[in-house]
Amino acid sequence: DIVMTQSPDSLTVSLGERATINCKSGQSVLYSSNNKNYLAWYQQKPGQPPKLLFYWASTRESGVPDRFSASGSGTDFTLTISSLQAEDVAVYYCQQYYGPHPTFGQGTTVELK
């Protein structure tokens, strides 16, 4: 299994401030034949299913506000919320889908200060 490790486990940020979440994979998730990173980011609020934010590491899903951005390649990835809003309070997960089966990071809880 490809192990995904997120940091930090939790993050407390003031309204309007930046939040940064890191995700590291145990092996590269970059597929050389198509130059795509098989990495997705999800947002999950209590009682709701995971919501896809980004796929192929940095492609924003339709409807996701542009204060959200994602970057990285190979084994190291980052999700950034440039100006935290109240509705961004949630748990965020990274997911790799390069290996024989998908695996997720442990999740990062983003809270308001």
Add this chain to the structure above:
Amino acid sequence: EVQVVESGGDLVQPGGSLKLSCATSGFTFSDSPIHWFRQASGKGLEWVSRVGSKADSYAATYAASVRGRFTISRDTSKSTAYLQMNSLKTEDTAVYYCASYSLHSTPPWRWGRGTLVTVSS
């Protein structure tokens, strides 16, 4: 519009069985592998099983925690996938999510809203 809708979750006793369904529409079902994930209350996301597409002869794979107890299948004529769960344990209690994956779709992942399985006496 793409839709992925799970159903079949229920309260079941330890050792019992349950069959979940994942009804889909809006995309070419036979071209898309289907995955089941689960999430216990307050915990993270866990992959459970995958059934492949026509391209890999609908091959099935399982997490070690459910292998030998769960069986995944799909009915192309109904655009529906299934998860037969036998010999259920209390630790199988979770919300079960179905998701379709396609390398060539945008987005590649589409998730349902989940169905709750509770295993308790």
